[in-house]
Amino acid sequence: MAGEPVNVNEFEELARKVLPKIYYDFFSGGAEDQYTLKENIEAFRRITIRPRILVDVSKIDMSTIILGHRTSAPIIVAPTSSHQLAHPEGEVATARGAAACNVIMGVAFTSTCTMEEVASSCKAVRFIQTFAFKREITANMVQRAERNGFRAIILTADTPRLGRKEADIKNKMIAPPFKNFEGLISTEAVSDKGSNVEAYAAETLDPSFCWKQTKAIEAGVVAGIIVSNHGARQLDYTPATISVLEEVVHAVQGKVPVLFDGGIRRGTDIFKALALGAKAVLIGRPVIYGLAAKGETGVKQVIDMLKNELEQTMALAGCCTVDDITRSHVNTETERFLCRM
Ligand SMILES: Cc1cc2nc3c(=O)[nH]c(=O)nc-3n(C[C@H](O)[C@H](O)[C@H](O)COP(=O)(O)O)c2cc1C
Numbered sequence: 001m002a003g004e005p006v007n008v009n010e011f012e013e014l015a016r017k018v019l020p021k022i023y024y025d026f027f028s029g030g031a032e033d034q035y036t037l038k039e040n041i042e043a044f045r046r047i048t049i050r051p052r053i054l055v056d057v058s059k060i061d062m063s064t065i066i067l068g069h070r071t072s073a074p075i076i077v078a079p080t081s082s083h084q085l086a087h088p089e090g091e092v093a094t095a096r097g098a099a100a101c102n103v104i105m106g107v108a109f110t111s112t113c114t115m116e117e118v119a120s121s122c123k124a125v126r127f128i129q130t131f132a133f134k135r136e137i138t139a140n141m142v143q144r145a146e147r148n149g150f151r152a153i154i155l156t157a158d159t160p161r162l163g164r165k166e167a168d169i170k171n172k173m174i175a176p177p178f179k180n181f182e183g184l185i186s187t188e189a190v191s192d193k194g195s196n197v198e199a200y201a202a203e204t205l206d207p208s209f210c211w212k213q214t215k216a217i218e219a220g221v222v223a224g225i226i227v228s229n230h231g232a233r234q235l236d237y238t239p240a241t242i243s244v245l246e247e248v249v250h251a252v253q254g255k256v257p258v259l260f261d262g263g264i265r266r267g268t269d270i271f272k273a274l275a276l277g278a279k280a281v282l283i284g285r286p287v288i289y290g291l292a293a294k295g296e297t298g299v300k301q302v303i304d305m306l307k308n309e310l311e312q313t314m315a316l317a318g319c320c321t322v323d324d325i326t327r328s329h330v331n332t333e334t335e336r337f338l339c340r341m
């Protein structure tokens with residue numbers, strides 16, 4: 001690629017060049033056959049946009065309110081682990097990039113900078129992500145989240161154990177120290193069976209956690225739902241997230257906002273997800289590729305790129321605000337098929 005990257009896919013190319021193969025494989029890979037990984041991207045290509053023309057689009061406003069926080073666009077940085085494997089400044093640089101773009105930063109508990117380091121690095125609105133960890137780890141995380149001004153807790157519910165990422169197993173992927181666990185478990189977790197990320201998981205996750213224990217839902221403390229398949233890193237052959245988004249939106253009946261992630265690489269993808277009912281989207285790998293390529297600047301450039309592309313899509317589709325984006329602005333494959341019958 002000659003010159004500066006002009007889209008997210010070109011940022012991935014840059015990241016692939018600068019990262020050691022073992023880390024590029026870790027960030028880019030999915031579970032087993034990687035069917036779902038490809039589908040997360042391909043399913044977006046099967047959705048087409050139905051623009052409105054001759055609309056006054058001289059002013060486009062992408063801003064929105066997510067769980068009470070006004071942001072510049074319906075974009076959130078997805079919680080992803082191990083940012084220092086992409087760049088020495090790790091999650092601190094990512095959070096600063098998010099803050100510069102005025103979007104929400106999702107921080108994984110399995111980050112390489114501590115929650116405290118991220119919190120003191122910038123003014124980004126921050127959400128902390130947790131797995132169903134053993135109780136003492138969860139209690140510690142909640143107390144620190146409150147103390148450090150995290151505004152929401154994202155509970156990742158699809159990980160009673162870790163998905164099988166075969167590249168990591170072959171590469172004998174070594175997890176970096178996940179510093180938030182310091183004092184809670186041995187951060188020297190090791191395994192002789194390939195990826196030691198699995199050793200971390202085995203030591204910290206509570207696989208018995210189930211619906212019986214999720215009193216939170218009954219108590220009404222669930223403020224939102226994220227439609228996600230973990231970037232296709234857990235159970236392979238689950239459907240592309242964009243293909244099930246609408247079904248979830250219907251089931252939720254507007255009781256809480258529905259957020260979305262998986263395979264967003266273009267502003268048109270964000271537009272499609274909003275048209276199918278998402279309040280906002282989370283972006284995982286593209287942010288990591290920006291971080292790997294250029295640190296904080298790269299994170300900002302990736303988010304700005306997606307914002308610019310969304311703005312362009314809205315203008316060309318005749319939508320001045322995110323609320324103007326409706327279900328009738330997209331056609332799914334099923335609808336096109338039915339039209340032909
Ligand atoms: C390298 C990597 C690490 C991730 N780590 C976590 C994690 O620690 N916790 C979590 O809930 N999700 C994690 N995810 C899933 C993301 O939150 C998100 O669902 C996914 O990246 C969205 O798909 P995308 O990468 O296509 O945007 C991770 C994803 C990637 C690619």
Ligand SMILES: CCCCCCC(=O)C(=O)O
Pocket residue numbers: 081110162197200201202204205230233
């Ligand atoms: C308890 C360690 C788990 C790390 C998982 C990171 C992750 O969700 C992913 O790589 O995907």
